[in-house]
Amino acid sequence: MKKTTKFGETVEGYNIPVLNEREIRAAAGILFFFTFLSLMFILFKGNFLMIKYVITAFMADFLIRVLIKPKFAPTLIIGRLIVSRQNPEYVGAAQKKLAWMIGVFLSVTMFVLMVVVNSYSIITGLICLICLVFLFFESVFGICLGCIFYNLIYKEKAQHCPGEICDVKSKHDIQKTSFLQILIVIGMIGFIVLLAVLFNGNFSVKPHDLFGIVQK
DSSP: OOOOOOOSBOOTTOSSOEEEHHHHHHHHHHHHHHHHHHHHHHHHHOOOHHHHHHHHHHHHHHHIIIIIOGGGOHHHHHHHHHTTTSOOOEEEHHHHHHHHHHHHHHHHHHIIIIIISOOOOHHHHHHHHHHHHHHHIIIIIOOOTTTHHHHHHOSSOOOSOGGGTTSOOOOOGGGOOOHHHHHHHHHHHHHHHHHHHHHHHHHHSOOOOTTOOSOO
16 A cells, blocks of 8 residues: 655644644744845845845745655744744644645746746736735734635635634633724824824934944
């Protein structure tokens, strides 16, 4: 009988292969940082060198996750080292695999267009934005946007989602948001807009060196 390669890790108490969400979030934060930094080089310096390295590393990392094993992916190894003292948060591996397959598609497309063809366009710009949004939501909020497609494609519902959002449950009191809190958020947005209208000229003035250290 042919032995199939299991995707994910076997953990006692879980009936499906799982992964550690904490190291996944750490890895997403690493990828977000370097992708965002390389984007800043493009926007302010017109330098595309760093993004080509990032895209290539991004693609290689996701190919290892999907085609070999997640535990051998460099960013996940680094993520594991970073959060090794934290209690693991186990999530279903199946939905993560689908999300990472989307990552493979996006990274391969970027690799072909920006590294092989050596071009940029609205397509590469949109893909880069999508990647940044996916990585930001994963690393900051713990929300796997790619995992959302799992329930749309497969009949079997995803299990052990981050924060157990797959399970239908009522919110605790500490999770509920009152109308007053919503008004406060709206008020803060209005406050920022008012600042922009009234003090944009003042804020636009370049700060001076307080201690006169930097020589002109």
